[in-house]
Amino acid sequence: MTTIKLLFKTNLIIALLIILFFNTKRYYNSTTNQTNLTEQKDSIIKKHFIVDKNIQIKNYFQYTDSIVNYYNSLTTYQLTEHLLIRHNPWIIENLANTDYYRMMEKDSFVYNQKDLIVLKKGDKIFIPDDNSAKKLLSSFKNTYISINIPEYKLRIFEDTIKRFEFPIRVGKNEKKYLKMANTVVDLKTKTGDGTIVNHVKNPDFYNPVNNHKYFLTLRDDKKTTKMPQIPWIETEINGIRNGQLIHPTTNPNTLNKAYSNGCIGTKEADAWVIYYYAPIGTKISIKYQLLISGNDGNIIKLTDIYNTLSL
CATH class of the missing domain: 1.20.5 (Single alpha-helices involved in coiled-coils or other helix-helix interfaces)
Structure with a gap:
């Protein structure tokens, strides 16, 4: 036992x-x-991502979205198009160089900008690591857009540091019937504070006066081209989304003027930079400031384009 x-x-x-x-x-x-x-x-x-074929502008956003979607399952943070491209600033420069007038300076007439190649086969796109992503996200959080209407200037700041300054056009000092709105509209660009609330990556083009869709544009050099594909940026000012957009103009001769139907117009090249420095949620301030400080420190009085002093 x-x-x-x-x-x-x-x-x-x-x-x-x-x-x-x-x-x-x-x-x-x-x-x-x-x-x-x-x-x-x-x-x-x-590791970097190697572009496997030439990518034209018309396929650019679909291609970058596919990279973001793939790597999102591998990163410890939420990868976005803005994070990816800001980590590869050479892509922004490639996009900016598709500007019609930059191409014309190189004696290259471009009828359809969408056919231009912006990513070449063999290009390397680097995926941000955790530290790089954190720095960029911090940069996004501390970035804001400042616009002074009578100065015709759009500036991008990070904290108190000015990163960019671009010439713009603003809304006309008049009221007009717009068929798109089906009412008489005050065309002046609205002032106030707000945020970037939307991006339109492949906009359609309508004449707001008659609401007719169009596909071609007459350039400043009197040549006709197709409309370019460049993102439009939608703002919400003082809690109101009134259709006041930041978008490129195909006629840079109209910059530094009150010329638009209320939107803020920029050069094509500048619009790409603004887009990648203005992810959704970016703060924006639009002001009407007539007295500004010049480069020499002296006070400059700007032209009162909206006749606010006579009101």
């Missing part, structure tokens, strides 16, 4: 040791696999 008990205890101990061994091995393998997956994920994120 004693022998049977001893044998039973011995077998029980052996069984417990076997269970302990396999559980320890399973835990080790699980921990090792998790470590390997983390290391593998980190390794993948650090």
Whole structure:
């Protein structure tokens, strides 16, 4: 009987040791696999993405979206188009260089901007690591757009540092019936504070006066081209989305003038830069300031284009 008990205890101990061994091995393998997956994920994120074919502007957003969607399953943060492209600023420069007038300076007439190649096969697009993503997200949070209507200037600031300054056109000092709105509209650009609330990446073009859709534009050099594909930026000012957009004009001769139906117009090249420095949620302030400080520190009085002093 004693022998049977001893044998039973011995077998029980052996069984417990076997269970302990396999559980320890399973835990080790699980921990090792998790470590390997983390290391593998980190390794993948650090790698660059190689463009596998030439990408034209008409396919650019679809292509960048596919990269973002793929890497979002690998990053520890929410990868976005703005994070990806700001981490690869050479892409912004490529896009800006598709500006019709920049191309004409190189004696290259472009009838259809959408056919231009902005990413070439073999180009390397780097995926931001955690630290780079955090820095960019912090930059986004501290970036704001400042517009002074009578100065015809749009500036982009990060904290108190001015990053960019662009010439613009603003709304006319008149009221007009717009069929698109089906009412008489005050065309002056509205002042106030707000945010960027939407991007229109492939806009359609309508004449607001007659509400007719159009596809072609007459350039400043009297040449006709197709309308370019450049994102439009929608603002919400003082809590109101009144259709006041920031978008490129195909006629830069109208910059530094009160010329539009209320929107803020920019050069084509500048519009790309503004777009990538104005993700959804970016703060914007539109003011009407007649007294400004010149480069020499002296006060300059601007022309009162909306005749506010006579009101």
